[in-house]
Amino acid sequence: MATDEEIARFGASLGELHRLLRRRTHARADREPLPEAQVEVLLLVRAAPEISGKEVAARLGTAANTVSTLVRDLTDAGLLVRDRDPADRRVVRLRLTEAAHRRMADYEVHRAALLTEALAALDPPARAAVLAAAPHLDALLTALRARP
Structure with a gap:
């Protein structure tokens, strides 16, 4: 089993990776x-x-009410559409606009390019190990989602 220090380092690395990748992609x-x-x-x-x-x-x-504010802001930005549910007019259904789909696809292209460049800077065994970890990170994500 991993030590507390290893787990803390893993969590910190994931968090910083996410933040750095997000900033640089934008x-x-x-x-x-x-x-x-x-x-x-x-x-x-x-x-x-x-x-x-x-x-x-x-x-x-x-x-x-927090989600309501987020939805309003995304709707105002042209990224989300709110539709009334025909079966229950009290319920609002959400869907992405074409602008949101394009923005998200563009983001993913830039993120993939950054990751490709960064991975190329690693030596082949390290690159292979990072890429081999992806299914295990997916499993970890699934395990975390399953917990309340």
């Missing part, structure tokens, strides 16, 4: 980054189109 795309909370909403709506605002709040573990 700089490369020459675009202001969206707030992290808005990105979380967009990713969730992309994964589950027509999700309700209430479901978004539950999955993100945040208050409904």
Whole structure:
């Protein structure tokens, strides 16, 4: 089993990797980054189109009024569309706009290019080890999602 120090170092590295990759990807795309909370909403709506605002709040573990503000801001920015559920007009269903799809695809292209460049700087065994860890990181993500 890993030591507390190894686990702390792993968590810190993942966090810094995420922050650095996010900042550099936006700089490369020459675009202001969206707030992290808005990105979380967009990713969730992309994964589950027509999700309700209430479901978004539950999955993100945040208050409904917080999600309402995020949805309003994303709608005002032209990245999200709110539709009333025809079966229950009290429910709002969310979907991405074409602009959101393009923005997310553009971000992913820039992120992949940055990762490709960084991976190329590693020696072949280190590069192979990092890439081989991807399925295990996916499993870790699944395990974390399954926990309340």
